[in-house]
Amino acid sequence: MIHTLNTSARRAFVLLALAAATGAAFAQKAPAAAANWPTKPVRILVGFPAGSTPDLVARTISEPLSRALGQPVIVDNKPGAGGNIAADMVAKATDNHTIGVLINGNMTIAKLLNPATPFDPQKDLAPISLIGTAPLLLTAPADAPGKDAQEFFLAARNAGTKWSYGTPGIGTVGHIGMELLKSKTNIDPVHVPYPGNPQVINAMLGGQVHLSLLPPGLAGPQIRAGKLKAIGVTSSGRSALVPEYPSLDEQGVRGFQLEIWTAAAAPKSLPRPVVDKLSRLIAEIVRTPEVRQKLFQQGWQVAGTSPEGLANRVRQETALLGGVIAMRGIKAQ
Structure with a gap:
């Protein structure tokens, strides 16, 4: 009995040691993987035509982002379904080099408006950074x-x-x-x-x-x-x-606050160190005087948040707009 306990204890110790070693190795590799990313051109999907507001935002950040990453950054327009076609493509991308510049609805209420929407913003999209906001x-x-x-x-x-x-x-x-x-x-x-x-x-x-x-x-x-x-x-x-x-x-319309916004998002499968790298770079880019002025002229107040900042915004707005959708029985056609 004592021998069995000792054997079990030794086995548990070995497993814990292996787990610790694996975790340490991963912790060392994760920053290295992010440092070496990207290894090929990065694609930004936009769900609206060329010349649209989200398209202008994507093109404004693409050149400085390309310089920062050392790889081409290509804006690819996939218009349709209020931007949800592009958002779905982002959600399903598996090449680790595809992100999207999306709008409020794509990241919050798409599934609430239409249960047949082929992606779930909460489950399938990884927030990168809130780029800009504007009131109506x-x-x-x-x-x-x-x-x-x-x-x-x-x-x-x-x-x-x-x-x-x-x-x-x-x-x-x-x-x-x-x-x-x-x-x-x-x-x-x-x-x-x-x-x-x-x-x-x-x-x-x-x-x-x-x-x-x-x-x-x-x-x-x-x-x-x-x-x-x-x-x-x-x-x-x-x-x-x-x-x-x-x-x-x-x-006098107390508590009425509503904004449109545009943000960068990735598939949930994109490694978190890469998401963090993109978030940091995009936030730095949009806050430069040149890009800030361009976005302001396009009608945006610069945000440049962390992934957590954008995730909080998504949760808050999903609750607010989702409540209106339920109260008014709104359904996309």
Whole structure:
């Protein structure tokens, strides 16, 4: 019996020693593997056409990232399904040299909107870094009633379903954000989806819709030209992107905060040391004065977070937007 116990103890000791040695060897190899990565060109998948906002972001960071990595960084556009085609390709990539520049919906609510989505953002994507954020701007026709948000919302409540709002599609941040705004202000305009925000703007200019949540970069020129009217931005306070416009929160819609964002993500299979390396480099790149200015001109406030920072943002926004999706019964078509 004593011999058996001693043998068991020796066996356990050997196993523990082997595990410790293996762990130490892995710890030594992991940084080396990241240091030697990449060994071939890196591909950035973008789920929107050339010239789109995510495409411009990817191309802005691709050249400095290529210099930092010592390998070509190729931007590959795979548009469709609101960016989910590219996101699915990122999730399923196995070459350890494919990442994506994705938007809110791809990394948060894709599966909640459509259970048939072939990837699960929470399970299949590894956050790298939040690149940039921007509020939306509640916009109305130039002749919309009210001198401020409160008077505008009073008119909207009185109009009920006679008013309508436009979005670039079912399940977009503009759509879910407007449904959240409806719940906070007791307005009830009818949703009218369009192929994209340019068509929404044209519809407002033509009097077909009465309000919309739009990127400031698109709405700003029309507002400054006197063709549309700004009601307020969806940031918690005034945004550096459009400091001339007050926030909806400071005009009485307390707690209403909503942003669009773009981020770098990888397949879950990408080794964590490589994810950390990419995160550090991308954060450093977007914070350089040259890249920061380019992204600002494209309508983004630079973030440059750690993987954990982006993961926290994904969790928070999935809970917020997912709650609206459940409350309003929103489903992608």
